[in-house]
Amino acid sequence: MRCILCDRSKKGDVQFFVCEDCKKFSETIDIIWADVNEKFDTMDTIDPDIDPIFRLLSDSVFITSHNPQVAIFYKMSTVFVECAFKSITSITEEELNRKLRTIRSLTDALKVFEELGLIRVELDKYQRVIILNDKIKKVALSIQGEDRLDEQLIKRISQSFAGYVLLYLLYRMSKIREIDEIYELPYKQKFRTLWVILMFLWTKAFEGNESFQEKDLSKFLSQRRIPTASILPTLLNVDPRRLTGILRDVRMQGSDRIYYFSEYMLREMERLREVERERVETR
Numbered sequence: 001m002r003c004i005l006c007d008r009s010k011k012g013d014v015q016f017f018v019c020e021d022c023k024k025f026s027e028t029i030d031i032i033w034a035d036v037n038e039k040f041d042t043m044d045t046i047d048p049d050i051d052p053i054f055r056l057l058s059d060s061v062f063i064t065s066h067n068p069q070v071a072i073f074y075k076m077s078t079v080f081v082e083c084a085f086k087s088i089t090s091i092t093e094e095e096l097n098r099k100l101r102t103i104r105s106l107t108d109a110l111k112v113f114e115e116l117g118l119i120r121v122e123l124d125k126y127q128r129v130i131i132l133n134d135k136i137k138k139v140a141l142s143i144q145g146e147d148r149l150d151e152q153l154i155k156r157i158s159q160s161f162a163g164y165v166l167l168y169l170l171y172r173m174s175k176i177r178e179i180d181e182i183y184e185l186p187y188k189q190k191f192r193t194l195w196v197i198l199m200f201l202w203t204k205a206f207e208g209n210e211s212f213q214e215k216d217l218s219k220f221l222s223q224r225r226i227p228t229a230s231i232l233p234t235l236l237n238v239d240p241r242r243l244t245g246i247l248r249d250v251r252m253q254g255s256d257r258i259y260y261f262s263e264y265m266l267r268e269m270e271r272l273r274e275v276e277r278e279r280v281e282t283r
C-alpha cells in the first residue's frame with residue numbers, strides 16, 4: 001500500500017493509506033496554521049524581522065522556492081506585494097501574465113489567493129482584473145514612509161506572503177484522507193516535494209531536536225522517492241550573514257554531515273508546542 005500524501009510504500013491489504021509521519025505532520029500544520037492565521041488577522045505588519053513565525057515561513061519558502069509546483073505561488077506573491085508598495089491597487093490578468101512569464105493557467109493560483117482573502121478577481125469587459133484586498137495593502141501601508149524601505153524589505157515581506165500561501169497549501173493537503181480528494185487541490189495535484197521536505201525539517205525541530213544527520217534526511221527522502229540532490233545544495237548554503245536560514249551551522253561527523261537548526265526556529269517551535277499544550281488543557 002502507498003501513502004496518499006507522501007508516497008511511502010508499506011506492505012498491506014489496501015492500496016492506499018496515510019502514514020504515521022504524515023498524520024503527525026498534519027497535526028503540527030494545524031497548530032502553525034491556527035497561530036499564523038490569528039496573527040495575520042490582528043497584526044499590522046508581517047515583517048519577518050518583527051515576528052519569528054513569519055521568518056520561519058519566509059525561510060521555508062527559501063528552501064522550496066525552486067520547486068516548479070510551487071514557483072507560481074511565490075512569483076505571484078512578489079508581484080502583488082510590489083504592487084501594494086507602489087500603491088497600485090489592481091492589475092489586469094494580461095499585466096500579471098507578463099510579469100510572471102509562465103505558461104501555466106493562473107486560474108487555480110488566483111483562486112488560492114482569493115480563498116485567503118488577499119485579492120479578489122473581477123471581470124472587466126475582456127479580461128480578469130485582480131484587485132488587492134486590505135490584507136496586503138495594510139502591510140505595505142504600515143511600512144511605507146519608513147526610511148528603511150528598500151528592495152530587501154520588499155523581498156522579505158513578499159516571502160512572508162508566499163510563506164502564508166505555502167502554509168495554506170500544506171494545510172489543504174493535511175486534510176486529505178482519500179485518494180480522490182487530491183483532485184480538489186489547486187492544479188489537481190499534491191505538493192509532494194514541498195510536503196516531504198518540510199515534514200522532515202519542521203517535525204525534527206517541533207520535536208525539540210537541535211540538529212539532524214544528513215543520512216537520516218537522505219533515508220527519509222529516498223523512502224519517498226525524492227532525490228536528495230533536490231534539497232541538499234540549498235541546505236548546504238548555510239551562511240550566518242544571510243537573513244534567511246532555518247539552519248545555523250553544518251559540521252562533519254565522520255563521513256556524515258550534521259545540520260543545526262537556528263536558535264529562533266527552535267524557540268518558535270517550543271512556543272508552538274506550549275500553545276498547543278495550553279489549548280489541550282483548557283479544552
Ligand SMILES: [Zn+2]
Nearest residue numbers: 003006019022
Ligand atoms: Zn505519508
